[in-house]
Amino acid sequence: MVDFRRHGTTVFSGLFLLLVSYQGILLTVVPLEAHEVLGNAQRVSMIYLAVGITTMLGRQSIPWLVTMLGRKQTFAAGCGAMMLAAAFLAQRNFASLLPGMVLNALSFAIIEVSLNLYLLDNISRSELAAFEPRRIVRTTPAWLLGPWLGVFLARHLALWLPFAVAAGIALTLLSCFLLLKLPEKTLAVSSRGRSSNPLQYFPRYFRQKRLVLAWLIAVGRGSWWGVYFVYAPIFAVTHGLGDDMAGLLVSLGAGWSACAMFWRYVGTRIGMRRLLFGSFVMAGTLSMSLALVSGWPWVAAVILALAAFVAECIDAVGNNLFLRAVHPHERSEMTAVYVSYRDVAQVAPPAFFSALLAVFHLPAVFVATGLMMLGMSRLTRFVPRRF
Numbered sequence: 001m002v003d004f005r006r007h008g009t010t011v012f013s014g015l016f017l018l019l020v021s022y023q024g025i026l027l028t029v030v031p032l033e034a035h036e037v038l039g040n041a042q043r044v045s046m047i048y049l050a051v052g053i054t055t056m057l058g059r060q061s062i063p064w065l066v067t068m069l070g071r072k073q074t075f076a077a078g079c080g081a082m083m084l085a086a087a088f089l090a091q092r093n094f095a096s097l098l099p100g101m102v103l104n105a106l107s108f109a110i111i112e113v114s115l116n117l118y119l120l121d122n123i124s125r126s127e128l129a130a131f132e133p134r135r136i137v138r139t140t141p142a143w144l145l146g147p148w149l150g151v152f153l154a155r156h157l158a159l160w161l162p163f164a165v166a167a168g169i170a171l172t173l174l175s176c177f178l179l180l181k182l183p184e185k186t187l188a189v190s191s192r193g194r195s196s197n198p199l200q201y202f203p204r205y206f207r208q209k210r211l212v213l214a215w216l217i218a219v220g221r222g223s224w225w226g227v228y229f230v231y232a233p234i235f236a237v238t239h240g241l242g243d244d245m246a247g248l249l250v251s252l253g254a255g256w257s258a259c260a261m262f263w264r265y266v267g268t269r270i271g272m273r274r275l276l277f278g279s280f281v282m283a284g285t286l287s288m289s290l291a292l293v294s295g296w297p298w299v300a301a302v303i304l305a306l307a308a309f310v311a312e313c314i315d316a317v318g319n320n321l322f323l324r325a326v327h328p329h330e331r332s333e334m335t336a337v338y339v340s341y342r343d344v345a346q347v348a349p350p351a352f353f354s355a356l357l358a359v360f361h362l363p364a365v366f367v368a369t370g371l372m373m374l375g376m377s378r379l380t381r382f383v384p385r386r387f
Contacts, residue, residue, distance in 0.1 A: 009131050011180060012119050013138040018173040019111055020139040022082060024146020025166045028250045029154055030089065030101065031230045032243060037094055041234050041365075042357040045350040047098060048230060052346030055105040059343055062113050063336045071114055075177055078110030082170035090163035109342065111173075113335055118182045120323075120331045136260035136316055144255030151247030201333040211334065213382050214321035215341050217276065220376035221314040222345030224283060227369045228253055228311075231353075232304050235362055239297040249301055253308030260316035267317050273383040279313040280380065284373030286310065291363040304366075321383070 034044045065074045081103050088100030123131055150162040205211050232253065233246035241249075267275045286307035293299045326334045353365050 009123060009127065009134065013135050015115060015173065015176065016135050017139050017142055018169060018176065021142040021146060022166050022169040023108060024142045024254065025150040025162050026104065027150065027229055028147040028233050028247045029150040029162050031233055032237065032246060033089065033092055034097060035234050035237065037097055041231065041362050042354060044230065044234065045354040045357060048350040049347060049354060050098060051101045051105055052343060052350060054102045055109065056343030056347060058106045059109050059340065062110055063333060071117060075111060075114040076174060078107045078114065079170050079174035081107035081110065083167045086163040086167040090160040092159060109339065113339060116335050117331065122183065136257045140255060140258040143257050144251055147250035147254060148247035151243050155243050201337055205334055205337040210325040211322065213379065214325055215338060216379055217318055217321060218341035219344050220373065221311065221318055222341055223349050224311050224369060224373060226345050226349055227365060228308060231362065231365050236301065238362065241297050241301060249304060252305050256309045256312040257315065259312055263313040263316040271385065272317055273380055273385060275313060275317065276383060277377050277380040279310050280373050280377035283307050283311040284370040287366045287373060288370030290366040294363040
């Protein structure tokens with residue numbers, strides 16, 4: 001059995017690497033498939049809105065699943081849903097697109113919540129701050145290679161191949177998880193008699209200012225990356241850069257996670273508050289400037305990559321706000337509430353862009369996103385100085 005006191009961070013980094021590998025291989029393939037099947041960016045926004053709403057509702061059942069099935073069985077169910085999602089998406093038609101995208105999003109949420117619960121049980125709070133940027137760095141190969149590889153496999157070998165690879169990764173993740181036999185030190189719910197319904201804990205979560213701040217900042221960064229991963233490859237394809245460049249652009253943006261340790265070092269020198277403020281402002285400004293150079297696609301691609309470099313800073317330190325603010329006895333419920341930022345980030349942007357793209361062209365998406373990031377920069381003044 002693995003000694004988690006000595007090798008815990010390595011074990012969890014490995015599991016997150018497999019999870020990210022699954023996500024990375026499909027990261028560019030799925031929005032390009034949606035654009036190919038549906039025909040334009042507005043319709044893509046509408047299907048992502050439907051996926052976001054369905055995932056938001058389904059995510060609220062995760063604590064119930066953990067309570068009823070247990071963490072191990074819930075994790076296994078998430079891996080099974082990943083494999084089923086890959087099978088649906090491999091069909092590449094309208095009928096299978098929506099269920100495949102929903103299962104893909106829900107399975108990731110299930111496994112993410114389960115892994116975070118195991119992480120909080122087995123990694124001390126003093127190690128969490130250092131673990132987050134290390135986790136990001138160790139998953140960099142998957143982010144750097146996966147998006148490009150998925151497009152390459154689909155366009156140059158076989159359309160179904162990236163989905164088969166993703167299913168194989170999900171099976172590997174399940175096998176590793178079962179072999180590791182991760183220990184559970186706390187109950188799936190906080191204590192006896194507490195409801196597993198996360199809706200009950202929303203009021204308590206949003207009465208805690210630091211948890212609210214962590215959630216809002218997570219919404220901002222999640223929204224920006226959602227726009228980048230969906231609309232950047234569509235921009236590349238519709239502006240003549242091609243599918244391969246779309247994959248490379250997403251890989252480069254995601255691959256900036258290699259800089260997580262650098263951003264953490266900068267944060268220790270100037271403080272997390274200043275670091276987050278500067279990152280939001282620069283990412284917002286660069287995003288808005290894309291509209292000015294949209295007629296020069298290669299210049300726009302460089303600007304998008306630079307914006308992703310700056311936005312990665314927020315990823316490198318953002319989760320620490322939640323991990324340092326949550327109370328140990330409320331980890332399960334509060335984790336389920338916290339990760340609802342993904343639902344908001346998945347629902348709000350495509351809902352807005354569905355209307356925006358009915359009037360304006362695709363670059364307007366990046367202008368709106370840049371304005372949102374500039375607004376988010378105002379929130380960073382509430383980050384505690386000692387963070």
